Amino acid sequence: MEPHLLRTFVAVADLGSFSAAATKLGYTQSAVSQQIAALESDLGAALLHRRPVSLTEAGERLLEHARPLLLRIDAARAEIARVAGSPPSRISVGATPLAAPRVAAALTRARTSHPRAEITVAVLGRGEVLSQVAAGTLDLGLEEGISAPSDPLRLPDIGPANAVRIGEEELTVVLSAGHPLARRPALRLADLADARWLDAPDTGMPLADLRAAAGSDGFRPSLSYHGTDVGTLLALAAAGHGLTVVPRHVLAGIPGVTGISLSTDPTLVHRTELVHGTLTAHMAADLAAALTAGPAPP
Amino acid sequence: MEPHLLRTFVAVADLGSFSAAATKLGYTQSAVSQQIAALESDLGAALLHRRPVSLTEAGERLLEHARPLLLRIDAARAEIARVAGSPPSRISVGATPLAAPRVAAALTRARTSHPRAEITVAVLGRGEVLSQVAAGTLDLGLEEGISAPSDPLRLPDIGPANAVRIGEEELTVVLSAGHPLARRPALRLADLADARWLDAPDTGMPLADLRAAAGSDGFRPSLSYHGTDVGTLLALAAAGHGLTVVPRHVLAGIPGVTGISLSTDPTLVHRTELVHGTLTAHMAADLAAALTAGPAPP
DNA sequence: GATGATTACGGACGCCGTAAGCATA
DNA sequence: TATGCTTACGGCGTCCGTAATCATC
Numbered sequence: 001m002e003p004h005l006l007r008t009f010v011a012v013a014d015l016g017s018f019s020a021a022a023t024k025l026g027y028t029q030s031a032v033s034q035q036i037a038a039l040e041s042d043l044g045a046a047l048l049h050r051r052p053v054s055l056t057e058a059g060e061r062l063l064e065h066a067r068p069l070l071l072r073i074d075a076a077r078a079e080i081a082r083v084a085g086s087p088p089s090r091i092s093v094g095a096t097p098l099a100a101p102r103v104a105a106a107l108t109r110a111r112t113s114h115p116r117a118e119i120t121v122a123v124l125g126r127g128e129v130l131s132q133v134a135a136g137t138l139d140l141g142l143e144e145g146i147s148a149p150s151d152p153l154r155l156p157d158i159g160p161a162n163a164v165r166i167g168e169e170e171l172t173v174v175l176s177a178g179h180p181l182a183r184r185p186a187l188r189l190a191d192l193a194d195a196r197w198l199d200a201p202d203t204g205m206p207l208a209d210l211r212a213a214a215g216s217d218g219f220r221p222s223l224s225y226h227g228t229d230v231g232t233l234l235a236l237a238a239a240g241h242g243l244t245v246v247p248r249h250v251l252a253g254i255p256g257v258t259g260i261s262l263s264t265d266p267t268l269v270h271r272t273e274l275v276h277g278t279l280t281a282h283m284a285a286d287l288a289a290a291l292t293a294g295p296a297p298p
Numbered sequence: 299m300e301p302h303l304l305r306t307f308v309a310v311a312d313l314g315s316f317s318a319a320a321t322k323l324g325y326t327q328s329a330v331s332q333q334i335a336a337l338e339s340d341l342g343a344a345l346l347h348r349r350p351v352s353l354t355e356a357g358e359r360l361l362e363h364a365r366p367l368l369l370r371i372d373a374a375r376a377e378i379a380r381v382a383g384s385p386p387s388r389i390s391v392g393a394t395p396l397a398a399p400r401v402a403a404a405l406t407r408a409r410t411s412h413p414r415a416e417i418t419v420a421v422l423g424r425g426e427v428l429s430q431v432a433a434g435t436l437d438l439g440l441e442e443g444i445s446a447p448s449d450p451l452r453l454p455d456i457g458p459a460n461a462v463r464i465g466e467e468e469l470t471v472v473l474s475a476g477h478p479l480a481r482r483p484a485l486r487l488a489d490l491a492d493a494r495w496l497d498a499p500d501t502g503m504p505l506a507d508l509r510a511a512a513g514s515d516g517f518r519p520s521l522s523y524h525g526t527d528v529g530t531l532l533a534l535a536a537a538g539h540g541l542t543v544v545p546r547h548v549l550a551g552i553p554g555v556t557g558i559s560l561s562t563d564p565t566l567v568h569r570t571e572l573v574h575g576t577l578t579a580h581m582a583a584d585l586a587a588a589l590t591a592g593p594a595p596p
Numbered sequence: 597g598a599t600g601a602t603t604a605c606g607g608a609c610g611c612c613g614t615a616a617g618c619a620t621a
Numbered sequence: 622t623a624t625g626c627t628t629a630c631g632g633c634g635t636c637c638g639t640a641a642t643c644a645t646c
Contacts (some may be wrong), residue, residue, distance in 0.1 A: 001301055001302050001371050001374070001375065002301065003299055003300065003301075005353050040482050042374060043376050043378050043379075044378075044379065044382060045379075045382035058378045058381045058382055061374070061377045061378055061381055061576070062374055062378055063375070064457065064458055064576070065370055065371075065373065065374035065457065066374070068370065068373070068455075069370055069371065071325065071365075071369075072363055072366065072367055073299050073367065076299070076363035076364070076367070077299065077341065077358070079359045079363070080342075080343050080356045080359055080360055081339050081341075081343075083343065083356045083359055084341075084342060084343035084356055096376065118339055150448060152450070152459070154459065156455070157366075157454070157455055159362065160362055160452070162450065184533075186593065278359070278362070285477065291393060
């Protein structure tokens with residue numbers, strides 16, 4: 001269970017290939033093979049099927065633990081590096097595309113009260129935000145996703161009390177204006193399991209999250225979009241390539257699409273949280289105050 | 299950041315001594331010294347002051363990460379061992395003392411519906427429960443603590459969705475019957491920071507949790523009790539040795555003590571959660587259904 | 597001076613690369 | 622047959638124990 005073995009295991013699982021993982025990590029094919037073998041013998045269970053490479057049941061379980069473990073290890077290392085180093089004068093903030101409007105709005109307000117802070121903002125794919133906060137590349141990150149009202153997001157914890165609630169909004173499913181369901185006042189997520197869905201893991205709600213929320217194994221992708229541009233995602237939805245789920249506010253004034261509320265569902269909402277390393281907890285408190293004022297403006 | 303380094307670091311931090319940690323872990327004094335040195339050089343920061351041994355700022359940070367990391371590593375290993383092994387016929391359940399009445403009540407009901415299950419029950423000190431669930435020694439554990447209403451407990455996560463809410467109850471502070479405050483209808487936790495407190499880390503609410511909940515650095519212990527017997531704890535409170543905090547139901551019919559509600563506080567409640575490895579999720583669902591029926595009987 | 601952490605050194609083991617082997621598509 | 626994972630083997634680095642050294646109470 002040494003971290004470098006977990007790292008290799010995750011790489012192999014992601015890439016579906018020993019040799020690809022080897023080149024990515026700077027090892028030889030053989031080394032990766034030996035590392036996986038070592039992990040399997042340590043744990044006493046086969047983790048991967050070979051030829052083609054796929055996860056065994058035990059491998060699936062390990063993967064669920066390995067990612068958060070590696071994330072937390074990075075977080076610990078980054079935190080200690082900060083304690084040892086000098087207090088940072090620059091603050092970097094990252095956000096997922098659907099949370100980005102909140103940062104922009106809050107920073108204009110923060111500028112007036114803290115005019116001398118040097119702030120960097122980046123919009124990143126979902127998943128990048130948390131790992132970069134963990135690694136210390138980002139000081140603060142805005143994450144968002146689906147949850148029950150007043151329930152926290154299910155993010156891997158990278159430290160004590162590292163996420164604070166920013167706000168919750170109505171969750172809507174985006175349909176092209178001409179869609180048969182476009183005139184319904186509200187919909188239940190489970191009823192849409194068999195529809196055509198957009199797979200936009202960087203930008204929209206991951207389909208796996210929809211499956212988890214609806215308790216269904218549907219939500220199969222009809223088109224995949226890799227990128228962080230919300231406009232493109234909505235344009236794809238408007239063109240009828242599939243459905244996607246977003247918080248209501250991003251649809252304001254967008255032509256060609258209709259947002260149908262999912263709030264009659266076993267009460268699902270779109271929730272935004274501010275994630276931070278514990279060392280930037282005071283910064284987080286300041287920014288959170290500015291951010292929680294309400295839903296983001298257009 | 300290899301796990302064995304973290305393990306020795308935690309042992310040194312707990313025991314306050316390199317040599318004590320060495321004997322506990324089966325190393326030589328020298329090996330422990332080298333391991334700590336390796337960790338410090340890897341992280342680029344001093345983790346411990348020597349002579350006497352105490353944590354540096356960086357060490358404090360690392361410790362906050364190291365314990366959950368080790369817990370999760372144990373959880374992953376246990377989970378994989380279960381996948382590889384045969385499905386368990388015996389179920390072991392553990393609970394902290396203040397949660398114990400709930401298991402007892404639920405199991406009598408579970409007995410009638412699942413008469414052939416072989417169930418083991420243990421009452422353990424706070425902190426033992428989670429680590430044994432992680433390690434796979436326990437299949438299910440009942441944890442409890444202070445939280446805001448409908449907020450989850452702040453437990454280190456040992457896997458995806460590993461805790462489910464069982465119930466919440468009024469939180470009361472226990473006073474001897476003759477105590478000056480014993481006739482108040484309600485109290486605020488922060489006002490009691492300077493009182494004499496019982497330190498019963500295995501049984502009652504840890505004083506550190508009270509400090510965190512009240513945002514105060516008071517709650518200093520006047521007497522410490524190590525053990526898992528709630529009756530003894532209440533007897534100490536009745537005898538005026540100090541205050542302690544418990545959920546209301548444990549006080550029903552106990553002479554010599556008075557419970558004053560803390561519910562007017564920034565709304566603090568006593569919350570109970572069922573913790574499980576993901577592999578026992580279905581067992582957890584069954585037991586949770588029996589457990590959530592209401593507050594435990596006397 | 598005794599206790600306890602550090603440093604020096606040596607043997608054993610582990611890890612990774614090279615290279616050969618082997619199975620599957 | 623070719624791609625790709627596995628096994629064999631050797632060098633190098635790491636880890637831990639013994640033992641000597643150093644520092645602190």
